[in-house]
Amino acid sequence: MNALPDRLTRLSGWRRSLMAAACGAVGALAMPPLGLWHALVVALVPAIWLLDTIAADTVWGRLRAAALIGWSWGFGYFVAGLWWLGAAFLVEADQFAWAMPLGVVGLPAVLAFFTAFGFALSRLLWTPGAGRILTFAAALTISEWLRGHLFTGFPWNNPGMAFGQSLWLMQSASVIGLYGLTLVSLAICASPALILTGPTTGQRWAAPTLAAVGLGAMALFGAWRLPDGPVETVDGVTLRIMQPNLPQDAKFNPRNRDAIMRRYLAISRYAGQDGGTLEGATHLIWPESAFPFLLHRDPGALAQIASILRPGALLLTGAARMEEPLPGEAAGRFFNAIQAIDHQGTILGSYDKVHLVPFGEYVPAFLESAIRALGLKQFVSIPGGFSAGGRRTRLAVPGLPPVAATICYEAIFPDEIFADGPRPSLILNVTNDAWFGLTPGPYQHFAQARLRAVEEGLPLIRAANTGISAVIDPFGRVVASLPLGTEGVLDAGLPRSLSQTVYGKSGRFVLTAMLVICLMAPALRRRKRPSPRAPSPTLS
Structure with missing residues (x-):
């Protein structure tokens, strides 16, 4: 073995864990x-x-050692990638600052158990030679899928996003989706490990060369798939997205009601960079949780909205709404919603958020009594927290094709963009990332929502309080955007959707087939042609 891996892998104990975390x-x-x-x-x-x-x-000893390496690696990965969550605890520092370590260190420590499982599973199925790269990639992909689904799921910063940001490389998501990108990115990026550890020159370079060819093929596919010009737009639709850049500490204060409404109305009237006007817009879009009051119970606010909309125009806005209590209930239920309002101030339709943020919008039932006893609450100051919508439904908006509505981090879940049934023609995402300030968080959120457009072949309309607001075409290209931390408006047409992608039709089958191949191929090759394993140092 080369001196570098030889020296590195002779680490033991806390030094080995520290290296894995780094x-x-x-x-x-x-x-x-x-x-x-x-x-x-x-x-x-x-x-x-x-x-x-x-x-x-023993097998148990090997699994335990692999799990410890994996946990340490995952802890370092998640702390470095999610440290910005601490900003949310400082919005109301008098109430939540003490709990900042739970978000900055505690959550990464929990998420790292998924990585520990992936490392342990890969070591359980370990094979000599290049096959172990496929085994490792498949096992870690399985652990990432579990992270995205168990305990409400949290697929944030999935390793597949390493390739999910390049316009050419992200096009493969139209075939294999986020978790397919995860499998491919892990296999490609881990393959250079063989250069210094293969028993022969051919075996050292075969897998890395194949990985480079695969990466090049992905790029060529992306270049081929992307059209030369812009996507055609839907006739008769002109979008105007309003980004107020309102600080979170002011946003939910009812005392600021009038000032907030004046700000929203004034910014909505801004002259657009390309000469667009509010009068020329058919659909005005405001971000998530736009009001520190219940809009549907405030005729004055609805009248103010109606006053700026021309006949036939509509507002799509995030807003909390409350249902009247049912017989026997002490209080009504609150929902985080998107509401469509016409030029007469009438609410035409609503979508209720289905996938709520644990501890942000509600307290999990199994922890509720303990947390309430400690005097704690969720970040959003809604009595009892938000209730989840009953099921994911399409939002019918006059003048727009069928809408797959998503609120906040619902857009990071690949399989939850829309329910079974007729396919929608666009994705609408309203969000409030003001909780996280000018940190990497809003950039990561934007990138993950953008990948949904490529997976599904649908345009994405995104309105974010502090940014990044954008209109994105079904190839993931940004048609228009507003940067993080600015106020303003952007005007754009609505790109047309594509026909259903391979991922949209059979994404789960494709991913399952890829995982089976990666897990079975090394074992089958070993049975057909066993090869001696190169000597290597050992660690207990």
């Missing part, structure tokens, strides 16, 4: 806003070497 932290550089996908190579290659040299006497 490698994971480097891997976070592949996420937005930096997007240095090469950092994932630096992060994964030593991880392969560390797994290579585990040689405990």
Whole structure:
């Protein structure tokens, strides 16, 4: 074995864990806003070497050692990639600052158990030679899928986003989706580990060369798929997105009601950069949780909205709404919603958020009594927290094709953009990222929502309080956008949707087939042609 992996993998105890955590932290550089996908190579290659040299006497011992390496790697990755969550605890520092370590350190510590599982599973199925790269990639992809689905799911900063930011590379998501990108990115970025550890020159370079060819093929596919010019727009639709850039500490204060309404109305009337006007817009869009009051119970606010809309125009806005209590209930239920309002101030339709943020919008039932006893509450000051919408429904908006509505981080879940049934023609995402200030968080949120457009072949309309607001075509190209931390408006047409993508038709089948191939191919190859394993140092 070369001196570098030899020296690295002779680490033991806390030094080995510290090295794994440092490698994971480097891997976070592949996420937005930096997007240095090469950092994932630096992060994964030593991880392969560390797994290579585990040689405990029992299966349990080997799994335990692999899980510890994986947990340490994941902890470093998630702390470095999610540290910005701490900003939310400082919005109301008098109430939540003490709990900041729970978000900055506690959540990464929990998420790292998924990585620990992936590393342990890969070591359980470990095979000599290049096959172990596929085994590792498949096992970690399975753990990432579990992270995105168990306990309400949290697929934030999935490793597949390393390739999900490049316009050419992200086009593969139209076939294999986010988790397919995860499998491919892990295999490609881990393959250079063989250059210094293969028993022969041919075996050292075969897999990395194949990985480079695969990466080039992805880029060529992306270049081929992208059209030369802009996508045609839907006739008769002109969008205007209003980005107020309202600080979170002011946003939910009812005392600021009048000032907030004046600000929204004034910004909505701004002259657009390309000469657009509010009078020329058919659909005005405001972000999530736009009001520190119940809009549907405020005729004055509805009248103010009606006063700025020309006949036939509509407002789509985030707003909390409350249902009247049912017989026997002490209070009504609150919902985080998107509402459509016409030029007469009439609410024409509503979509209720289905996938709520744990501890942000509600307290999980199994922890509710304990947390209430400690005097704690969710971040959003709604009595009892928000209730989840009954099911995901399309939002019918006059003048627009069928809308797949998403609120806040609902847009990061690949399989939850819309329910079964007729396919929508656009994705609408309203969000409030003011909680996280000018940190990497809003950039990461934007990138993940953008990838949904590519997966589904649908345009994305995104209105964010502090940014990044944008109109994105079904190829993931940004048609128009407003940067983070600015107020303003953007005017754009609505790009037409594409026919249903391969991922939209059979994404789960494609991913399952890829995982089966990656898990079975190394074992089958070993049975057909066993090869001696190169000598390597051992770690207990």
